[in-house]
Amino acid sequence: xxxxxxxxxxxxxxxxxxxxxxxxxxxxxxxxxxxxxxxxxxxxxxxxxxxxxxxxxxxxxxxxxxxxxxxxxxxxxxxxxxxxxxxxxxxxxxxxxxxxxxxxxxxxxxxxxxxxxxxxxxxxxxxxxxxxxxxxxxxxxxxxxxxxxxxxxxxxxxxxxxxxxxxxxxxxxxxxxxxxxxxxxxxxxxxxxxxxxxxxxxxxxxxxxxxxxxxxxxxxxxxxxxxxxxxxxxxxxxxxxxxxxxxxxxxxxxxxxxxxxxxxxxxxxxxxxxxxxxxxxxxxxxxxxxxxxxxxxxxxxxxxxxxxxxxxxxxxxxxxxxxxxxxxxxxxxxxxxxxxxxxxxxxxxxxxxxxxxxxxxxxxxxxxxxxxxxxxxxxxxxxxxxxxxxxxxxxxxxxxxxxxxxxxxxxxxxxxxxxxxxxxxxxxxxxxxxxxxxxxxxxxxxxxxxxxxxxxxxxxxxxxxxxxxxxxxxxxxxxxxxxxxxxxxxxxxxxxxxxxxxxxxxxxxxxxxxxxxxxxxxxxxxxxxxxxxxxxxxxxxxxxxxxxxxxxxxxxxxxxxxxxxxxxxxxxxxxxxxxxxxxxxxxxxxxxxxxxxxxxxxxxxxxxxxxxxxxxxxxxxxxxxxxxxxxxxxxxxxxxxxxxxxxxxxxxxxxxxxxxxxxxxxxxxxxxxxxxxxxxxxxxxxxxxxxxxxxxxxxxxxxxxxxxxxxxxxxxxxxxxxxxxxxxxxxxxxxxxxxxxxxxxxxxxxxxxxxxxxxxxxxxxx
Amino acid sequence: xxxxxxxxxxxxxxxxxxxxxxxxxxxxxxxxxxxxxxxxxxxxxxxxxxxxxxxxxxxxxxxxxxxxxxxxxxxxxxxxxxxxxxxxxxxxxxxxxxxxxxxxxxxxxxxxxxxxxxxxxxxxxxxxxxxxxxxxxxxxxxxxxxxxxxxxxxxxxxxxx
Numbered sequence: 001x002x003x004x005x006x007x008x009x010x011x012x013x014x015x016x017x018x019x020x021x022x023x024x025x026x027x028x029x030x031x032x033x034x035x036x037x038x039x040x041x042x043x044x045x046x047x048x049x050x051x052x053x054x055x056x057x058x059x060x061x062x063x064x065x066x067x068x069x070x071x072x073x074x075x076x077x078x079x080x081x082x083x084x085x086x087x088x089x090x091x092x093x094x095x096x097x098x099x100x101x102x103x104x105x106x107x108x109x110x111x112x113x114x115x116x117x118x119x120x121x122x123x124x125x126x127x128x129x130x131x132x133x134x135x136x137x138x139x140x141x142x143x144x145x146x147x148x149x150x151x152x153x154x155x156x157x158x159x160x161x162x163x164x165x166x167x168x169x170x171x172x173x174x175x176x177x178x179x180x181x182x183x184x185x186x187x188x189x190x191x192x193x194x195x196x197x198x199x200x201x202x203x204x205x206x207x208x209x210x211x212x213x214x215x216x217x218x219x220x221x222x223x224x225x226x227x228x229x230x231x232x233x234x235x236x237x238x239x240x241x242x243x244x245x246x247x248x249x250x251x252x253x254x255x256x257x258x259x260x261x262x263x264x265x266x267x268x269x270x271x272x273x274x275x276x277x278x279x280x281x282x283x284x285x286x287x288x289x290x291x292x293x294x295x296x297x298x299x300x301x302x303x304x305x306x307x308x309x310x311x312x313x314x315x316x317x318x319x320x321x322x323x324x325x326x327x328x329x330x331x332x333x334x335x336x337x338x339x340x341x342x343x344x345x346x347x348x349x350x351x352x353x354x355x356x357x358x359x360x361x362x363x364x365x366x367x368x369x370x371x372x373x374x375x376x377x378x379x380x381x382x383x384x385x386x387x388x389x390x391x392x393x394x395x396x397x398x399x400x401x402x403x404x405x406x407x408x409x410x411x412x413x414x415x416x417x418x419x420x421x422x423x424x425x426x427x428x429x430x431x432x433x434x435x436x437x438x439x440x441x442x443x444x445x446x447x448x449x450x451x452x453x454x455x456x457x458x459x460x461x462x463x464x465x466x467x468x469x470x471x472x473x474x475x476x477x478x479x480x481x482x483x484x485x486x487x488x489x490x491x492x493x494x495x496x497x498x499x500x501x502x503x504x505x506x507x508x509x510x511x512x513x514x515x516x517x518x519x520x521x522x523x524x525x526x527x528x529x530x531x532x533x534x535x536x537x538x539x540x541x542x543x544x545x546x547x548x549x550x551x552x553x554x555x556x557x558x559x560x561x562x563x564x565x566x567x568x569x570x571x572x573x574x575x576x577x578x579x580x581x582x583x584x585x586x587x588x589x590x591x592x593x594x595x596x597x598x599x600x601x602x603x604x605x606x607x608x609x610x611x612x613x614x615x616x617x618x619x620x621x622x623x624x625x626x627x628x629x630x631x632x633x634x635x636x637x638x639x640x641x642x643x644x645x646x647x648x649x650x651x652x653x654x655x656x657x658x659x660x661x662x663x664x665x666x667x668x669x670x671x672x673x674x675x676x677x678x679x680x681x682x683x684x685x686x687x688x689x690x691x692x693x694x695x696x697x698x699x700x701x702x703x704x705x706x707x708x709x710x711x712x713x714x715x716x717x718x719x720x721x722x723x724x725x726x727x728x729x730x731x732x733x734x735x736x737x738x739x740x741x742x743x744x745x746x747x748x749x750x751x752x753x754x755x756x757x758x759x760x761x762x763x764x765x766x
Numbered sequence: 767x768x769x770x771x772x773x774x775x776x777x778x779x780x781x782x783x784x785x786x787x788x789x790x791x792x793x794x795x796x797x798x799x800x801x802x803x804x805x806x807x808x809x810x811x812x813x814x815x816x817x818x819x820x821x822x823x824x825x826x827x828x829x830x831x832x833x834x835x836x837x838x839x840x841x842x843x844x845x846x847x848x849x850x851x852x853x854x855x856x857x858x859x860x861x862x863x864x865x866x867x868x869x870x871x872x873x874x875x876x877x878x879x880x881x882x883x884x885x886x887x888x889x890x891x892x893x894x895x896x897x898x899x900x901x902x903x904x905x906x907x908x909x910x911x912x913x914x915x916x917x918x919x920x921x922x923x924x925x926x927x
Contacts, residue, residue, distance in 0.1 A: 049853070051827040103849065134827055416859020417852065564890045566883065586845075589852055589868075591883045597890045650859060692860065692891045695899075 021232055027217060028236040036249065037265075038147035039155065039376025039579055043350075043359055044139040045383040046419075046574070047101060050113055051134040054120045055685035058090045060386045061115070067140040067351060067385050069276060070094070071342070076126075082108040083276050090115040093126060098278060099138035102380070102577045108281070111135050118685075140385050143350035145360070147373045150261045154268035155376065155579055158248040161267065161279050164325060165287040166247065171323045172291050172316055174208040178243055182209040182234035209234040212250045256290065257297045259344065264297075274302065276342045284326060285334040288316040289341075302341045310339055353432025354425035355383050358572050361438070366585075376579035381572055382419035387412050387651075387684050391422040392429040394679035398657075398672075399427050405659050406667075408676065409436030409551040412653040417589050418559050418568040421651070422680075423552075434660070441548040442641045442658060445634035446506045446615075446669065448545040450561060450603055451526045452515045453503045457599040458526075459518075460723035465500045465602050466707050471510035476540050486512045486544055489635075500606045504614030506633065508544055515543035529594040530557035531567050545634060554645055555654040561604060562630075562647040564694070565595030597694035598723045604630050604691050605721060611646065618670055619646070622678025628689040631677070633669030640664055642672030649687030653677055693721070700727035708732040828854045828861060835867055844871045862892035869905050882909040900926050 048064060050056065062072075071084045079086060082097040091114045098108045111132065114122040123132045146152060158166070170177045176184050184207050206214065213233035214226075237246060255263060256270040264273050270290050271279040282290075292312035293300045302309035314335055321331040350356045359381050363372055395408050412422040425435030434440075456463040471494040476484045486508045488494070494507060502510040515523055524538045527547075532554075534547040549557075552570070560567045568591045576584045607630035610616050615633045623629065631646025642657040642665060655673040658665050665672065702720045703710040707728065710717050714734040722728075824832075831854040838847035848871045854864045869884035885902040892898045903926035910919035 049856075051857075053825055053827070054857075103846070133830055414856065414859065416855045419856075564887070566887050586849075588848060589855070590880060591887055592879075593883055593886050687858075687860075690860070693893050694890045695893065 021236065024217075024229070024232045025236040025239070028213075028233060029240060031216060032240070035374070037153060037155070037252065037376075038149060038151060038374035040147060040152050041145040041363075041372055041375065041377040041379055042141060043143045043145070043356060043379045043381060045142050045381060045385050046421075047099075047139040047380075048137045048385075049134055050120055050123055050137070052120055052123055052131075055118055056113075056115055056120050057118050057386075057683075057685075058087075058092075058115050060389065060683075061092070062087060063389055064140065064385045065092075065094075068138060069141075071276065079110070081275075081277055081281055094137075096135070097138045098280075100581060101136065102378070102575060102581065102583060104136070106136060106138070139380070140351075140383075142352050142381065142383055142385075143356040143359075145373045146262065149263070151263045151265050152259075152269055153252060153264075153266040154272065155252055156266070156268035156279055158244055158251070161251060162282060162287070164284060164320075165267065165279060165282065165291070166251070167323075167325050168287055168291045168316065168320050169251070169294075170208070170247075171325060172319055173211070173294060174206075177208050177247075180207055180209075182236075182238035183207060183231050206230070207234065208250050209237050209246055212246060212253060213237055215253050215255075254294060255297055256293055257301060273344075274341050283334070283337070283340075284320070284330060285313060285317060285337045286340065288320060288334065289313040289339065292316040302339050303344070306339055306341075313339070350432075351430070352383065352385075352388055354429065354435050354437065355381075355388065355420075355423045355572075357425065357432060357435050358420065358423055358438060362572055377584065378577040378579070380574045380576070382414075382421060382574055383572070384421040387680075388422040388424075390683035391424050391680050393683065394676050395424050395427060395429065397679055398676045403665075405661065405663075406657060406665050407436055407440075407660055408658075408673075409438075409440050409656045410653065410676065410680070411437050411551050411555045412651055412680065413555055413559060413570060415559075415562050415647055415650050415652050418563070418570045418652075419574075420570055420572045436656065437551045439550060440656065440658075440660075441550045441553070442656060443546055443636040444549050444554060445545040445636040445641060445643055446508075447554055447558075447632055447634035447643050447645055448523075448527070448542065448547065449503055449506065449511055450607065450632060451530060451557070452511055452518065452523050452543060453499060453606065454530075454561075454595065454599055454603050455518045455522050455526045456499065456514055457602045457723075458596050460599070460726040463499060464720070464722050464726060464728075465606065466498050466702060466704070466720055468496045468498055468707070469502055469510045469514050471495060471497050471502065471507050471513075473509055474513055474516075476512070476516065479537075479539070484540065500609060503606045504609040506610070506615045512540065512543050516540065526595075527557060529567070530560040531594075532557050545636065551654045551656045554643070554656075555652060558632075558645045558647065558654060559652055560594055561600055561607070562652045563591070564604075564692070565593060565597045565600040566591040567594040568592075596696070596723075598696040601691055601694055601697055602721055602723070607632060607646075608689065608691070615670055616644070616646065616674060619674060619678050622675075622682040623648075623686070626688055627681075627686050629681070629686075630689055631674075633674055635668040638664050639666050639668065642667040643669050644673035644677045646677060647689065648681065649689045651681070651684070651686055653680060655680075696724045697721050698724045698727060702728070703732060706730075706732055710734060824861065824863075825858060828858050828864070831857075832863065832867065835871075839867070839871060839874065844874045847871050860891055862888045862895060862898055865891060866898055866902055866905075869902065873905055873909060876912075878909040878912045882906050882913075885909070902926075 065085055069083060073079055073084050073086050076086050076093050078084065079093060079095040082095050084095050086093040091112065094111045094113065096106070096109050096111055099106050110126050112124050112126040113120060123135055124130060125132060144152065210230050214230050217233055252266040252268065255265055257264040257273060259273065264270055267279050267290060271277050271282055274290065275282065275286050289302060289309060292315065299305065300309045300312050317326065317331060317334050320326045321328065326334065359379065391410055391412060395410065399406055399408065407426050408424065410424040411420060413420050423437045425437045426433060473485060473493055478484050488508050489506070493509065497507065497510055520538045520540055520542060523543065524534050527534050532549060534542055539546070556570060559570070568589070571587050573587050575586045578584050608628055611619050611629045611631045612625060616631045619629055619631065627648050629646050629648050631644060634643030635641065640658055640662055643655070645654045655676045657667055657672040657676065699719045699721055700709055701712045701717050702708070703714060703717055705716065708730040709728055710732055711734055831850050835847040835850040835854070838850060848868060851864050851868045851871065854861065865884055865888035869881045869888060872884060873881035885905040889899055889902045892902070903922050907919045907922035907926055910922055
């Protein structure tokens with residue numbers, strides 16, 4: 001009977017045991033099938049590509065290196081580790097980090113870059129002496145999106161970790177790791193003895209597998225039940241996974257420190273957080289420090305308790321030597337080495353919160369936030385840190401001594417691809433907050449005018465650059481019966497003016513007359529084709545820019561002009577990779593022809609004139625007129641909004657200046673936004689704006705006095721571009737006074753006719 | 767003998783000077799030279815040169831990226847080629863050949879709408895390159911045909927001849 005009861009009891013226990021084990025077994029299997037960790041997304045700036053003949057300002061380059069977390073060393077002997085550099089005047093010696101670009105894996109390497117007069121003159125490998133065509137540097141990290149747990153880690157595969165580190169962990173934490181089945185009865189027994197002696201649960205005697213089980217599935221409290229659960233979990237883990245898999249999971253899981261709210265997990269991130277290195281580059285004493293910290297990451301924090309940390313490190317080093325992991329000489333060297341922990345710099349909050357905001361908004365359109373914070377995505381953006389820094393400096397430089405309430409919004413894009421290179425959402429660039437570049441929609445004032453003039457130039461049978469329009473005052477009846485009488489900025493009327501003069505000088509009255517003749521609907525249609533449809537109702541006041549847009553929206557429409565009539569969606573993200581290196585999504589360049597390139601060409605010529613001779617003249621204070629910028633100022637009623645939009649051969653920027661409370665900021669487009677625009681452009685490289693002449697444009701030699709064709713030898717004659725087939729038919733030869741004397745005619749002199757754009761514009765605008 | 771040498775040097779010097787001066791002009795002169803010497807032609811509206819002669823040489827790095835892109839295209843990696851061309855565009859956004867190759871890449875991938883737009887873009891930048899313009903028109907004609915726009919396609923085809 002007793003025997004039966006015993007057998008039943010035994011069977012019951014076994015069933016219970018099996019049931020218990022089955023429960024944990026399922027949990028472990030499920031967990032390992034899914035995503036093991038929530039990984040933060042990493043957001044990168046565009047990687048800097050350096051090649052001979054490129055424009056590179058040494059100081060800006062060094063600033064970017066700092067943002068990349070590169071440390072400056074005194075001389076090349078100090079270049080022991082990747083992520084360091086030496087600067088001798090304008091020669092930089094870099095020890096570049098290895099980096100996975102997604103389409104290419106760059107290895108750690110030495111590079112020497114010589115710069116002369118802000119131009120790269122030589123790029124080479126200083127060790128082999130061979131020249132390098134192009135070097136792509138690991139990009140600045142501009143931010144991370146953390147999971148709600150705030151756990152941060154950089155996943156590493158076991159084969160990416162140095163064997164010595166792996167061996168050291170096993171030696172210190174779990175010597176019998178490779179032979180036990182998840183639990184080590186001997187060490188548990190030993191721990192129990194200690195616990196009984198101390199009368200509390202202090203020692204765990206845990207194997208690495210148990211520690212992993214505990215971290216993954218269980219709470220941190222120390223109780224007997226939890227300990228039992230831990231044993232079951234560990235056994236389940238060992239049943240399903242190899243020792244290598246368990247070890248890899250352990251090394252990625254462990255907690256190794258705290259950075260504010262952010263928890264540092266795993267050796268991949270810890271190596272970077274404490275030493276600015278990848279694990280493969282760690283020296284033995286650095287490995288020992290990290291392994292030693294497993295016992296208590298806050299107690300042995302090398303930044304807060306260097307002495308304690310060093311003592312612990314040396315203990316680990318000795319242990320490693322006991323296990324023959326280090327030779328006596330290696331041990332001696334390692335013991336003598338300083339801690340070498342870097343200052344916390346790189347991994348704080350984002351250096352560019354406004355730009356990060358832009359990126360996040362774009363991502364949230366396609367991903368849900370929880371995934372974004374957990375999938376470990378690697379997101380490559382188009383941010384150019386040097387342009388961003390120049391923009392922030394320009395904003396600070398202009399707003400520094402002004403009313404604190406004056407705010408700004410600014411965006412810089414590349415002319416060819418419309419990639420957003422910089423974005424400033426307000427004066428507090430480092431703090432972020434209300435992002436005016438994206439969210440401040442304000443009346444655009446005269447920035448609307450190019451849409452009107454394009455609409456006209458696109459009707460070549462009626463209008464050309466030299467068509468004459470009336471600038472005498474006009475009254476327009478509003479829908480509610482009231483009258484509207486637009487006025488010029490100088491309150492004067494300019495009589496009959498040419499189209500180019502009216503736009504270059506931004507006359508209001510003639511523009512309204514032109515717009516009314518074309519039809520408000522036609523202008524609205526042009527705006528829509530440029531990329532931003534104005535909201536209805538379309539009223540005549542739209543012709544003077546009563547419609548509201550944000551700087552980014554304005555940049556959209558101006559980019560269509562800058563690109564010669566091709567609408568190009570702006571992009572802040574180039575490509576997204578999963579942590580496994582798989583490409584999740586690419587955002588390639590796409591374009592769509594929206595406007596007649598010929599008419600855009602004529603318009604852009606006038607916008608160049610506006611900068612050279614018209615309302616944008618003061619730009620010459622900042623940039624050479626050889627760059628031939630095209631641009632337009634804008635000022636809204638009562639000096640509430642100051643705008644400037646412009647482009648060179650390589651970049652486009654839009655700047656808004658005003659107040660959040662919509663009061664007057666006392667600035668015109670030229671005295672406000674243009675000044676910031678100029679400051680930015682003066683700090684960064686720009687290609688001259690050479691407007692390519694489209695196929696459907698031809699030139700005519702015109703007498704500006706009559707608007708008719710004339711001889712090229714006539715004084716005052718100028719060449720004017722027209723849509724092909726629309727050069728005026730009317731021809732007038734030189735009048736007597738105009739005729740150049742025979743003698744001069746045989747030796748054509750440049751003075752007589754416009755030699756370049758500058759002369760030409762002086763001519764046409766006088 | 768010595769005098770002859772000196773005059774040769776002089777001629778050389780003048781040629782160099784002339785060459786440098788013409789280079790300098792090309793930097794800003796986006797308006798065609800209207801004061802053509804009489805021997806070039808009668809300056810009626812029709813003979814004014816229509817093209818800005820974008821004679822600057824291509825940077826070595828763009829040349830090398832173009833080579834890479836062609837290779838990738840040849841090896842059946844059009845997306846990689848497009849990416850390479852985007853890098854080239856970041857260095858020189860006004861290179862009509864880069865835009866042309868982008869159009870070609872999209873054409874290979876069957877993205878005819880983009881192929882057409884990119885070829886048209888290349889055309890706006892290649893006033894001085896008739897053979898490239900023809901190639902672009904061929905791409906446009908093909909893209910239009912594939913999109914079923916037969917009439918437009920035949921017009922484009924004419925321009926590619």
